[in-house]
Amino acid sequence: MKFNFQTILYVIFGFFIVFGVAVFAGYIDIGSSSKTVQPTGNVVIWGVLKNDFFKKYLIENAIG
Numbered sequence: 739m740k741f742n743f744q745t746i747l748y749v750i751f752g753f754f755i756v757f758g759v760a761v762f763a764g765y766i767d768i769g770s771s772s773k774t775v776q777p778t779g780n781v782v783i784w785g786v787l788k789n790d791f792f793k794k795y796l797i798e799n800a801i802g
Contacts, residue, residue: 760766783792 757766761768
């Protein structure tokens with residue numbers, strides 16, 4: 739059976755697409771071995787609500 743260049747290229751790209759989807763879906767673990775990494779950073783919330791409202795929400799729901 740003779741494979742042309744286009745068929746081989748489709749197979750290679752198909753493999754990388756399936757591999758990428760598997761990595762992003764979490765089926766394949768690539769990277770750090772620690773699963774307990776906590777994201778850090780600052781979040782800026784724009785709007786008309788008071789700052790105390792968001793602090794109270796974050797303390798009650800997200801952090802505690």
